[in-house]
Amino acid sequence: MLSKELWYPRFQLASDRSLLVTFGAGISRRHHLDVRRLVALLESQPIPGIHAIHPAYSSVLVSFNPRENPPPEFEAGIRDLVQQIDSVRVPEPRRIEIPVCYGGKLGPDLDDVALHNHVTTDEVVRRHSSTEYLVYFLGFSPGFPYMGDMPKELAIPRLGTPRRVVPACSVAIGGRQTGIYPVASPGGWRIIGRTPLRLFRPEEAEPTLLCMGDLVRFKAINIDEFQNLKRL
Amino acid sequence: MSTLRILSPGFQTTVQDLGRPRYTHLGISPSGAADPVSLRLGNLLVGNPQGAAALEMTLVGGMFEFSEDSVVALTGSDFGATLNGSPVLVWRSFAVRKGEILQCGATKNGARCYLCIQGALDVPLVLGSLSTHLMTQVGGLNGRSLQAGDQFTVHENQPDAFRHHALDGGAVIQVLKRDTMRVTRGPQAELFSDEAIHAFSSSPYRVSEDSNRMGLRLTGHLTKKTRTTDMVTEGVPLGAVQISHDGEPIILFVEHQTTGGYPKIANVISADLHRLGQLRPRDEIRFEFVTVDQALQSLNDLELLISSTSLKPL
Numbered sequence: 001m002l003s004k005e006l007w008y009p010r011f012q013l014a015s016d017r018s019l020l021v022t023f024g025a026g027i028s029r030r031h032h033l034d035v036r037r038l039v040a041l042l043e044s045q046p047i048p049g050i051h052a053i054h055p056a057y058s059s060v061l062v063s064f065n066p067r068e069n070p071p072p073e074f075e076a077g078i079r080d081l082v083q084q085i086d087s088v089r090v091p092e093p094r095r096i097e098i099p100v101c102y103g104g105k106l107g108p109d110l111d112d113v114a115l116h117n118h119v120t121t122d123e124v125v126r127r128h129s130s131t132e133y134l135v136y137f138l139g140f141s142p143g144f145p146y147m148g149d150m151p152k153e154l155a156i157p158r159l160g161t162p163r164r165v166v167p168a169c170s171v172a173i174g175g176r177q178t179g180i181y182p183v184a185s186p187g188g189w190r191i192i193g194r195t196p197l198r199l200f201r202p203e204e205a206e207p208t209l210l211c212m213g214d215l216v217r218f219k220a221i222n223i224d225e226f227q228n229l230k231r232l
Numbered sequence: 233m234s235t236l237r238i239l240s241p242g243f244q245t246t247v248q249d250l251g252r253p254r255y256t257h258l259g260i261s262p263s264g265a266a267d268p269v270s271l272r273l274g275n276l277l278v279g280n281p282q283g284a285a286a287l288e289m290t291l292v293g294g295m296f297e298f299s300e301d302s303v304v305a306l307t308g309s310d311f312g313a314t315l316n317g318s319p320v321l322v323w324r325s326f327a328v329r330k331g332e333i334l335q336c337g338a339t340k341n342g343a344r345c346y347l348c349i350q351g352a353l354d355v356p357l358v359l360g361s362l363s364t365h366l367m368t369q370v371g372g373l374n375g376r377s378l379q380a381g382d383q384f385t386v387h388e389n390q391p392d393a394f395r396h397h398a399l400d401g402g403a404v405i406q407v408l409k410r411d412t413m414r415v416t417r418g419p420q421a422e423l424f425s426d427e428a429i430h431a432f433s434s435s436p437y438r439v440s441e442d443s444n445r446m447g448l449r450l451t452g453h454l455t456k457k458t459r460t461t462d463m464v465t466e467g468v469p470l471g472a473v474q475i476s477h478d479g480e481p482i483i484l485f486v487e488h489q490t491t492g493g494y495p496k497i498a499n500v501i502s503a504d505l506h507r508l509g510q511l512r513p514r515d516e517i518r519f520e521f522v523t524v525d526q527a528l529q530s531l532n533d534l535e536l537l538i539s540s541t542s543l544k545p546l
Contacts (some may be wrong), residue, residue: 014419015499016527018469027464039257052256054467056491062468065252066528067535138259139465142368146465146491182259183368183492202358202370208258221391 009034011075017051018063019075021082027148031058032136036213038081047077055137055212057146093134093215098180100129100218101226102193109190113173116156129191129218133178134209143182143200143208145167147216150178157200162188163168165202169194173216182208196221196229234300236349238382242294242336247345247353247372249285252361256490262470263365263486266445267344269407270308272538274348277303277305277325285355285362286348287378291512293336293345293380302386303350308407309342309510323395323404324546325350338426342410342510354385356530367446367487400544403537410507410515413483414530418496418510419473425458432497434517435482441513445487448511454479457495465493471500471508473519483508503530521524 010022023034035055042062049069052063064074066189085109093100102125104112114121133147140146155176161188170181177213181187182199210216223228238245248271251264265271265288270283288292293311305312305325313320313336320326321344322333328334336345355362355373364372373382421429435453442449455475468474470483474494482498484492485508498519500508511517522530 012419013416014467014496015469016416016501016524017466018499020419020466021302022466027463051253052262054256054490056466057464059464059466061254061469064470067531071524071530137491138257139467140259140489142255142258142370144259152344156316161335185367202368204312207255207260207359212257 011079013208014061015073016071017066018061018072019078019094020059020061021078021139022059027057027136029134032134033090034085035060035137036090037085037148040088040090041081041084045081045083046127047074049074054139056139057136079099090213095215097217097219098192098195098197098212099221099225099229100195101190101221101223102128102208104148104223106194106226107171107192109172110192113156113190113192117153119153124154124192125220127154128178129220131217133216135212135214135216138208138210138214141181141185142202143210143214145174145179145199145210145214147178152176156190158188159190162186166191167194169199171195194226196226210217234298234302234386234388235295235354236384236386237299237332238294238378238380239297240295240380241378241382242289243292244290245294245378246288246364246366247285247355248281248288248363249361251486252359253471255359255465259490260359260368261365261486261488261490263371263445264361265346265363267308267346267407267506268509269403269506269534269538270344270509271346271348273323273399273403273407273541274305274307274346276322277307277399278303278348278350278542279545280350280352284348289336289345289347291343292338295333295335296347297333298328298330300330302326304334305348306336307348310341310465311336311345313339315352315380320511321354321488322400327396339512341408344509344511349386351388353387353416354387365487381435396543396546397543399541401537401541405543406534406537407506408510409431410510411515412455412518412520413474414501414504414527415498415519416501416522416527417525419538420463420495420496421497423457424455424497428444428455428458428495429521430480431455433521434519435527436516439515440513440515443511443513445485448483448508450481450483455481455497463493463495465491468492468496469499471505472496473498473500477502501527502532503527
């Protein structure tokens with residue numbers, strides 16, 4: 001039997017006006033690089049009719065106006081870009097520090113994460129804030145960074161029943177991913193803290209604090225520092 | 233310049249235009265009118281650009297007072313509107329005199345009615361659109377649905393040009409059909425057996441009360457995956473039909489999450505997306521699979537119908 005990898009990249013119409021390009025199964029930095037390169041190509045050499053780009057862990061969904069560019073022609077254009085993918089150099093990542101007030105009222109699930117992993121809450125904080133995380137992509141809600149590669153000693157399944165409202169700026173863990181909820185929304189990840197930074201600011205030219213490819217480190221702060229930074 | 237005062241907002245009334253489709257890479261879904269065809273035709277009736285912002289009312293409409301003579305139209309579903317107590321018809325433009333009150337009631341057919349006003353609503357442009365995204369509280373009037381006491385400035389663009397108009401053409405009849413949603417196969421359709429796909433497309437579904445601009449939840453036949461694979465979160469298009477772990481379909485709507493990890497069995501075709509905006513809780517619908525070519529033919533037909541719609545003086 002042929003290796004499954006041989007089937008990638010895969011091109012599928014997801015609807016009558018969107019094409020899904022998948023670079024592989026699972027989460028890996030190699031697929032992430034392919035995703036970034038295709039997004040860079042789509043930005044520098046836009047295909048006629050293109051509307052929007054949804055990058056994710058190992059795939060890019062591209063939506064388009066099928067009346068401007070019919071699906072077969074649009075797909076041919078995307079396939080041409082994917083051919084050029086190895087020639088794309090992506091810029092050096094930005095390194096961004098995000099202050100987090102862990103535990104207490106702002107991080108109600110910190111104890112559960114510690115219990116689940118048989119460590120102290122201080123150890124959860126130490127580990128969570130001593131890792132550098134790659135922002136694989138923004139998705140789910142405005143400016144929500146999907147960061148994989150979290151230490152497996154901090155992994156914890158999502159809540160069985162998602163919360164109806166996760167407060168804005170909550171830092172959370174879901175499986176082996178960590179993320180930050182930029183706006184209040186329903187969510188099933190475990191909340192371990194909160195950042196005073198605004199991740200979504202629609203009135204600005206750059207509406208999200210983070211972007212795909214950024215490297216993020218969390219820095220533990222206390223509640224006073226949190227309040228002070230929040231006032232800025 | 234005139235002022236529109238909201239005396240009563242109705243169930244959920246928001247400012248909507250055709251949305252902001254270009255920010256999905258930042259996790260921002262397009263929002264915009266739930267039934268963009270009714271919005272476009274309403275704007276046509278009052279002489280606005282087709283994508284101008286209007287008020288989208290849901291299930292129960294609001295009560296509005298106009299500070300100056302205005303030209304308006306109601307399109308989409310019939311909310312039994314009256315102007316100073318006298319009935320007014322949907323799909324017509326009509327004059328509102330200074331101080332008159334337009335009152336909309338409960339829907340008589342679908343879910344949404346658009347109040348299009350000649351001129352431009354003065355709300356701030358956010359990321360290229362005036363539309364309200366309720367989930368993230370962005371756009372429109374402070375990112376929320378309207379409340380009693382709110383008011384808008386309307387900048388008139390052609391105060392003299394007024395005649396009572398109706399629409400000439402078949403577009404209106406098309407808009408109100410909502411019992412069948414045509415779909416193409418979704419990217420994870422292969423995870424379902426032929427029998428499961430057949431059952432999905434031959435069973436009636438009921439729209440749940442728990443539906444909103446983010447998604448339409450359906451109850452009815454449960455569809456089960458035949459193959460289990462770990463799905464990695466991927467981009468999701470408008471109109472995707474996701475199958476939840478319980479087997480219930482959810483149609484992702486205008487304020488949908490931009491990425492997700494549930495399998496998508498099907499996707500509502502572009503020509504039928506506007507019909508989703510007219511689905512009410514408890515409506516019964518069926519899915520019908522078509523090819524992508526058929527979907528595009530239907531979209532061309534719909535656009536031709538809209539572009540060939542002209543105004544008929546009354």
